[in-house]
Amino acid sequence: MNTAGFHHVAVICSDYEKSKHFYVNILGFEVIQETYRAARNSYKLDLRVGEQDAIELFSFPDPPARVSRPEACGLRHLAFQVSDIEATVAYLQSQGVQSEPIRLDELTGKRFTFFSDPDNLPLEIYEH
Template sequence: MKTHGFHHVAIICSDYQRSKRFYVEVLGFPVIQETYRSARNSYKLDLQVGEGDAIELFSFPNPPPRPSTPEACGLRHLAFKVADLDASVAALQAKGVDVEAIRLDELTGKRFTFFKDPDGLPLEMYEI
């Protein structure tokens, strides 16, 4: 099997409007398409993250909570590439987002930090 990268990452949120505001207004991801699926009482919001990268943000009635953060079995976190980590941190903090202290990846020498989405999903910014 040969892959060509990720097509999308899917996230289920507990409060669709709150998460939509966070991903669109706070993180600045453009909306590709928004769909309401009445048979499932569910929204699906397609967001553009990078060149060809996307997040699918879903709402479902009464989704189960995440077991723990970030050491639950399964997806640990999402990491976004940023060119200027200091500017990215400042932009998030100006919008009221708590951001952890910047750390240094001992394997690559690159800087990174973490913050959380409205449901506590760990998100990382990794300086390229």
Template structure:
């Protein structure tokens, strides 16, 4: 098998309008397509992240809550590349989004930190 990249990351949210606003208006991802699937009473929002990356944001009626432990088996977090981490943290905080203190990756010596989406999904920003 030969892959050529990651096509998308899928996220299920509990409040579609709140998450849509967060990912589009705050994080600045552009909408590729928004689809309401009546048979599932669910939205699917395709978002462009950077030049080639994509997030699929799903809404479902009454989805179960995310497992609370950050070290649980499965997807740990989603990381986004940024050019200036201090500027990005300032921007997030100006929009009422708390970010952890900036740390240094002991392997790459790059700066990174974490914040959360409206459903407490851990998101990372990593300085490129």
């Protein structure tokens, strides 16, 4: 397999408008395209993250709950690279988004912390 990188990460939300506000207005991701699929009664929102990465935000009627804390089996978390972790944490807090205390990655010497999206999906900010 000759992989060039990630094409996108898909996230299913329980409250489309709340999650759209979070990812677009709080995290600042650019809307590429928004599609309403009447046959599925669902939205698909394509978001640009950074220069080339993307998140697909999906809404479905009554999606089942999923265990999502970082130590559960399956997808552990999504990590976003930032240049200034303290400024990012301060910004998130100003928007009402709480994060865990900043920690140091003992393997890389880089700082990181976790916060959650509206559906409690664990998200990480990692300082580069």
